[in-house]
Amino acid sequence: MVFTLTSPAFGNGAVMPQAQVYSGMGQTGGNLSPPLQWEGAPAETKSFVVTLYDPDAPTGSGWWHWVVANIPADVTSLVEGAGSGQGGLPEGALEVRTDFGVPGYGGAAPPPGHMHRYVFTVTALDVPLLDVTVDSSPALVGFMVHHHRLASARLTVIYGSGAKTS
Template identity: 85%
Template sequence: MAFTVTSPAFINGSVMPQAQVYSGMGQTGGNLSPPLKWEGAPAGTKSFVVTLYDPDAPTGSGWWHWVVVNIPAEVTSLPEGAGSGKAGLPSSALQVRTDFGAPGYGGAAPPPGRVHRYVFTVTALDVPHLEVTADSSPALVGFMVNHHRLASAQLTVLYGSGTKTP
């Protein structure tokens, strides 16, 4: 079985719903992290990391919208709002600082112009937890994730000028 991630809120390649769009920076969304479900993790998985990244942000390095580490291997889903304080994360899970400057989910908030890709990634790791804090940078988490990655699954949605949201 392949390692996959899905969401009942949207399908791969669709437009991000307003519920998941940022509330601020010119956007008027609900800023709710979407429900996510994954399956087919490889043998030896000891934890998961969930990220949301915009590779099209005009920063030269993209934009990290959400980073959750230390999700136990037996967890295979997150409810809507888990990253927004509206639903629970597993007790061992830790949200780290995003490019908005604080831990937690921050939805799509592209500047006017082109449509951006928002990539949700669930990564299976060979360690039960990463030694990071809530103030750790996404770059540090990425370094550790790349060192302990067993497999990754991605789901990409679009948002920006010209998109019509459901």
């Protein structure tokens, strides 16, 4: 079975809905984490990490919008708003600090005049827990994920000037 990541809120290559866009930094979105579903993870999966990353941010290193670690292996979805303080994160899951400086979901917020890609990734890991805290950086989580990755699935959306929003 192929490891896949989907969302009922949008498809791969679609424009990010306004509900998932950041509220601030010139944006007027709902800043609501989207519902996500995955299937086909390797049988030996012991946990998952979900991330949202903007590789087009003008920083030299992109921008981490959301990092959720230690999602139990029996979980195959996140409900809408789970990363937005509305509840629904699985027991044991942990959101770490993003490039906004705080844990939790931070939606699309590109500078005016620019279209960006927003890459949602779910990664299956061979360990039940990563040794991270809410103050851990996305780079630290990425380092650990790199060493424990079994498989990853991605879903990419776009947002910015010129994109029609829903």
